[in-house]
Amino acid sequence: MSDVEEKVKKIIAQQFGVDPSELREDMTFAEDLMAESIDIVELIAALEEEFGIEIPEEEAQKNRTVGQTIEYMKKKLGAG
Amino acid sequence: MMNTRIAIFEDGFVEDLNPLALTRPAFALRCGTKLLYEKIIENYPRADICLFMREWLADSFLKKVSDRMRILSVNDLDALKGENVLLVNGRWIFDRSFVETEEVVAVKDGIMVYAYLTEKTVDEGLKNSRNFAEFLDWVMREVSVRQADKAKLVRFPWDLVLWNKEEIKREFSRFKGIEENRQGNTQSVTVVGEREDLLIARDVEIYPNVVFDTSSGPIIIDEGAKIFSFSIISGPSYIGKNSWIVGGKIREGTSIGPFCRIGGEVEESIFHAYTNKYHAGFIGHSYIGEWVNLGGLTTTSDLKNDYSEVEVYINGKLINTGHLKVGSFIGDHTKTGVGTTFTTGSTIGIMCNLISSGGPLPKYIPSFVWVYRGRIGKGLGLNPMLKTARNVMSRRGVEMSEAEERLYRYLYEKTRQERERLIKIYRRRGW
Numbered sequence: 001m002s003d004v005e006e007k008v009k010k011i012i013a014q015q016f017g018v019d020p021s022e023l024r025e026d027m028t029f030a031e032d033l034m035a036e037s038i039d040i041v042e043l044i045a046a047l048e049e050e051f052g053i054e055i056p057e058e059e060a061q062k063n064r065t066v067g068q069t070i071e072y073m074k075k076k077l078g079a080g
Numbered sequence: 081m082m083n084t085r086i087a088i089f090e091d092g093f094v095e096d097l098n099p100l101a102l103t104r105p106a107f108a109l110r111c112g113t114k115l116l117y118e119k120i121i122e123n124y125p126r127a128d129i130c131l132f133m134r135e136w137l138a139d140s141f142l143k144k145v146s147d148r149m150r151i152l153s154v155n156d157l158d159a160l161k162g163e164n165v166l167l168v169n170g171r172w173i174f175d176r177s178f179v180e181t182e183e184v185v186a187v188k189d190g191i192m193v194y195a196y197l198t199e200k201t202v203d204e205g206l207k208n209s210r211n212f213a214e215f216l217d218w219v220m221r222e223v224s225v226r227q228a229d230k231a232k233l234v235r236f237p238w239d240l241v242l243w244n245k246e247e248i249k250r251e252f253s254r255f256k257g258i259e260e261n262r263q264g265n266t267q268s269v270t271v272v273g274e275r276e277d278l279l280i281a282r283d284v285e286i287y288p289n290v291v292f293d294t295s296s297g298p299i300i301i302d303e304g305a306k307i308f309s310f311s312i313i314s315g316p317s318y319i320g321k322n323s324w325i326v327g328g329k330i331r332e333g334t335s336i337g338p339f340c341r342i343g344g345e346v347e348e349s350i351f352h353a354y355t356n357k358y359h360a361g362f363i364g365h366s367y368i369g370e371w372v373n374l375g376g377l378t379t380t381s382d383l384k385n386d387y388s389e390v391e392v393y394i395n396g397k398l399i400n401t402g403h404l405k406v407g408s409f410i411g412d413h414t415k416t417g418v419g420t421t422f423t424t425g426s427t428i429g430i431m432c433n434l435i436s437s438g439g440p441l442p443k444y445i446p447s448f449v450w451v452y453r454g455r456i457g458k459g460l461g462l463n464p465m466l467k468t469a470r471n472v473m474s475r476r477g478v479e480m481s482e483a484e485e486r487l488y489r490y491l492y493e494k495t496r497q498e499r500e501r502l503i504k505i506y507r508r509r510g511w
Contacts, residue, residue: 017508030391030398034505036423036443037384037391 004077008070011046015039025067043069051077084164085152086124088117089132089212091169091191093235096394099411099429099447100237100352100369102491105133105141107170110337110350110367111240112247113255113300113318119174121147122254124166128152130159132212133170136490139483157212165202167195167219173232173243175250185219186228193231195219236394237367237409238401244350245297245333248316252298255279277315281305296332311343326358337370339476347382349407354476366407369430371472373415381424381440382407390425393444396498401425411447413469429499430491431465442506446499448492456503456511462492 001009006020013020016033029035035043044060047053047069053076063069094106101109107117114122121129131154133141138154145151153159168174172193178186185195197205201223209215232243258281269286271278273294280286281303289309292299297316301307304322313319313330323336326343330336333348340355345362352370357363359376366380382405384390390406391398408422411430420436422428429447437454445451450459459465466488470480 016505017510031396034442034444034502034509 002074004074005070007050008047008073009066011050012043012066012069015043015046023066025065025070027066028064029066030064047073053077084124084127084166085130085160086120086127087130087132087160087165087167088120088170089167089216090134091171091216093171093191094134096235097171097237098395099427100367100409102430102447102495103137103140103369103412103487105131105137105170106234107131107133108141108145109234109240110335110352111173111234111244112335113251113302113320115146116170116173116234118146119251120168121150123174123176127166130154130156130165136487140481140487143481143483155212157206157209157215160202160215161206162199163202164199165195165197167192167197167216169193169233171234173234173247175231178228178231180226183223185223185225186231187220187225188228188231188233191233192216192220193228193233195223197223236392236399236401238365238392238403238406240350241333241348241365241367241407242403244335244348245316248300248318248333248335249297252277252279252300252316255281255300255302258282258303273315302338320353328360348405352412354473354478364407365405366409368408368410369412369414371413371469372410373472375416375418375420377418378416378420378422380407380422380426384424392425393427396444396502413465413472415468429495431469431488433459433465442511444502446502447495449499449503451511454511456506458499458503462489 009020009023013023029040044055048055063072088107090106094101097106108115129151131151135155169192181196183196183198183201186193205215205218208218234240258279270291277294277298278292280301283304284301285306287309290307291312293314299313299315299317301319302321305319306324308326310327311325314332316332317330318335319325320336320338322338323340326341328343329345331347334346336342336351337353339353340351342357344357344360347364349363349366351368354370355368355372357374361377361379363380364382387404390401390403392401392406406425408426410428413430414428414432417435420434421440423440423443426443428445431448432445433450434441435452441451450457466485473480
């Protein structure tokens, strides 16, 4: 597991109160983690803070699963 | 249309109307001034009615259905034999002007809206079908199809709310024959707009200082209703039989079923029946089931702060409604404590006990849960919930039937898995 993947999973796990080992890449924020739009805003803020970047909302909205978010962050950070 | 039998059916999409369709067939949902099936059968006063619905709802529904004597059969395919049949999708907001009496299947987006079938075709279809689903498939294959793109087929609960205004307007003329109040107690009624757009049925009591605003649509106050002082009702609106408006603003697009007690502020919402919202608080663009009690200051948000399209959970799946204004959908027998707030597009199951601790509750609350002290859980379980429900009903002189109790016990098990999964997720998140 890459460093970025590990950190992203840790942040998602913290935001939604789950153990990182329980997160699957196909998990959706809306249905599997019952995330509301305001929860996604908090997740974006936590990712921005951790990685020192800015994530445009329209890009963040496309990430509906844990896996999509990890891939997005890898590309964004040039770590893919 | 002589010798025609009316068959009203639930199709495979009805569970997208949950939580409202957990406790009733889809054709017993309210839009405008009536339940969907009532709109159909009132058009054919001499026809026998055959119903096709989810089996586990049948007993409970038959205990409370109006026009019970006209229902010939439930889920009995053979009952269709021997007459022409008008087969009507129970999700259709019935409009007789669409119905042709030549053999045809009217379809919208590939879904049957209605079919008019001759006796011969019915018999042929029955010979080729082992069950009702197969019969519908046979009809769709064998009978000539006509597109009915303008038919209003209810897909999700917010469709009922969206179409409510137009339905009240459309049905208004049907009420023109009701006996208007001639008791002389309406002398202090103030009408803004046309007086003829206000219909007050017999045995209605209207207290002093009530305002009716018909400038945007008609208002119907049905038999036995009471309108207390300092109420303003804007049309199009329908106040059902024996319901009370206990002061406040009932704004346009609102339908209130029978035996409700409604106050505070309501806009473009439907209250099914026997529901209390006595106090201040705002309910907008919402559908509230029956025997619901909304505590003082209970409020629904119906517009997001960023004015984006509202998403709603249906059976745990998040659906984009495509609309900016969507409130809450609350299942039967749910109770809220004072100060409860619901975020935009909330879905609340049946028989929940919700005590707010400040901010809005989770957007999706499964059936039979308690929320209290900021925590979500299964509470004391089903039996105390049923006991409360019986108490609430007896206060209005209604006894819970054995069939209804069996239904709730069935639903408790049917919803168990989802409830346990979500309680686990929410509790981990601090709820």
